[in-house]
Amino acid sequence: MPPASYDRVASSLHWLIGVGLLAQIAFGFLLDDIAPRGTPARSGVINLHKSMGIVLGLLVVLRLVWRLRHAPPGWPRTMPPWQQRAARLGHRVLYACMLVMPLSGYLASNVGKRGVVLFGWPLAPWGPELPALYSALQALHAATAWLFCALVAGHVAAALKHALIDRDGIFGRITPWAAGAAGSSHD
Template sequence: MAGTTHSARYTRVAIVLHWTIALLIIGLIVFGLLMTKEWMPNRFAIYQLHKSFGITVLALSIVRLIWRLRHKPPALPDAMPGWQQRASHLTHGVFYGLMFVMPLLGWAMVSASDLPIPTVLFGVVPLPDLPGLAQSEALEARFKALHEIGAKLFIGLIVLHVGAALKHQFIDRDGVLRRMLPILR
C-alpha cells in the first residue's frame, strides 16, 4: 500500500555530501579488504589511500553534520509506521557516529603503532599522530579490533540502508528514495 508521497527533497549540498561520503565509505571498505591480502600488489599505496579516504570522510562528516544541524531534513512520510521512523532515525544516528568514530579509530591505530611508517594524505599532506597516545602493540591491537568491528557494523548498516531505500522505492512507493537521489525528481 502506497503511503503519503512527499515531494520535499534534501538540499543539493546534503545530497552531494551524502553520495560523496557514501562512495568514499564503499571505497574504504574495498581498500580495507584488499590491503590485508598478502597477494595484493602495491599494498602500501592501498593503505595510504585507505587512510586518506578515511580522513576525508572525517572532514566531510564534520561539514555534513554542521549542514544538517542548520538545515532540517524533509519529513518522513505520514503513513510510515512509527517503528520504521524510529529505525530510520537510529540507523542514521549510528551512521553519523561511525562516520566520526571509524576514521578516529584508524588514526588512533596508526598513531599507536611503533612502525615508522608515516601517513601522507594523498601523497601530499603528512598526517601527525594523535597527541597523547603511547606507541604500544597492545593499544594498536585494541584500536584495530574496534576498527574491524566498526567496519562490519558499517557493512551491515549499508545493506540495511540500501534495502530499506529500495523497499520504500519499489514496494511502498512513498518517495523516500527520491528525496536523496540527484537524478530523480
C-alpha cells in the same frame, strides 16, 4: 514546515560519502591482496587508505554539520511510527560508524609504528608507540567497518522497500535529480 526533499548539498554529500566509504572499506578489506605485507607497494597503499580515510572523515564532519543546520524532510503520513523510530536510530548509528571508522583508524596510526602520511606528507605522531592501544583501535576500526556494511545493507533494503513497495517518495527525496531548492538534510 519541513522541506519536501534534501537540498543539493545534502544529496551530493550523501552519495559521495556513501560510495566513498564503501569503496574505502572494500579497499581496506583487500589491502593484503592489493599489496601483501612485506612488499614494496605496501606502505604506499596503506598511506593512500589513510589519506582517503582522513578526507572521508572530514566530509562526514561537514555532512553532520550540514545536517544539524538544515531541517530534514518530514516523514510521509503513511509511514508507521515504529518505522520512523527505526529510521532515526539507523541513521544515528550510521553517523556514529562514519565518525568512529576514520577516527579509530587515524588514532591507531598515531600510536602505531608507521604514523600517518597524508598524500605523501608525514604528520607528526601524537605520542609514543603503544602496541596494545594500536591493537584495540585496529579491532574497533575493523568491527565498525563490518557493522557499517550491515547497516548500509539495511539502509539500502529500506530505501528499495520505500521505492518499490511503499512508493511513498522517501527514496526520491535524497536522489540528486530530486534534490530541491529547500535547504534540508536528513540521511
